[in-house]
Amino acid sequence: GAVVSQHPSRVICKSGTSVKIECRSLDFQATTMFWYRQFPKQSLMLMATSNEGSKATYEQGVEKDKFLINHASLTLSTLTVTSAHPEDSSFYICSASFTGGGSYEQYFGPGTRLTVT
Amino acid sequence: AQSVTQLDSHVSVSEGTPVLLRCNYSSSYSPSLFWYVQHPNKGLQLLLKYTSAATLVKGINGFEAEFKKSETSFHLTKPSAHMSDAAEYFCVVRGRGTASKLTFGTGTRLQVTL
Numbered sequence: 496g497a498v499v500s501q502h503p504s505r506v507i508c509k510s511g512t513s514v515k516i517e518c519r520s521l522d523f524q525a526t527t528m529f530w531y532r533q534f535p536k537q538s539l540m541l542m543a544t545s546n547e548g549s550k551a552t553y554e555q556g557v558e559k560d561k562f563l564i565n566h567a568s569l570t571l572s573t574l575t576v577t578s579a580h581p582e583d584s585s586f587y588i589c590s591a592s593f594t595g596g597g598s599y600e601q602y603f604g605p606g607t608r609l610t611v612t
Numbered sequence: 613a614q615s616v617t618q619l620d621s622h623v624s625v626s627e628g629t630p631v632l633l634r635c636n637y638s639s640s641y642s643p644s645l646f647w648y649v650q651h652p653n654k655g656l657q658l659l660l661k662y663t664s665a666a667t668l669v670k671g672i673n674g675f676e677a678e679f680k681k682s683e684t685s686f687h688l689t690k691p692s693a694h695m696s697d698a699a700e701y702f703c704v705v706r707g708r709g710t711a712s713k714l715t716f717g718t719g720t721r722l723q724v725t726l
Binding site: 501529537538539540541544574586588590600601602603605606608 | 648653654655656657658661702712713714716717718721
């Protein structure tokens with residue numbers, strides 16, 4: 496149980512275009528979803544936290560107009576990188592959590608490798 | 613605010629020898645601590661977690677960690693390394709509340725040699 500999927504697993508896009516990444520909780524309802532970014536050989540950095548039906552909370556330094564997050568349902572959150580540039584190339588990982596049984600454990604997706612050319 | 617410090621960026625061991633990956637934490641309250649493993653180009657897998665129950669926590673694949681409040685440490689150990697253990701390991705501390713944020717350490721790359 497507690498499986499999180501991401502789609503696509505890998506995407507290459509041209510500079511200036513937008514890319515949407517989906518994060519789905521397959522067998523549970525996620526009250527909260529998180530989006531992380533990981534540069535090569537570095538740790539994960541939290542970008543934003545989203546709760547279903549409300550606006551995402553962005554971490555300091557993350558441009559909300561560039562990284563659009565939509566959490567339309569309890570099983571789906573999307574991250575759209577708008578007007579992507581080569582410096583946006585990174586590994587994007589989502590996680591999902593639910594409050595069942597008092598646990599707030601985060602379950603991670605397999606990640607999406609974005610390359611902007 | 614909470615933070616974790618992973619003392620080694622890279623650890624190399626021979627197959628069959630013990631593994632020790634060090635982590636120190638800083639927190640103004642009793643923390644929840646985790647160890648995650650990440651294989652190349654993969655997502656994160658939870659190895660084990662400490663949430664104020666037993667201080668010696670056993671995880672998957674033979675890993676365990678001991679929470680030591682006096683030393684503010686949560687080191688990860690395994691008695692005998694296997695080639696498949698080669699990966700990046702992250703020590704993580706969780707904040708309080710229902711939308712609890714995770715703060716990641718900088719990671720330790722474990723290399724296992726023959």
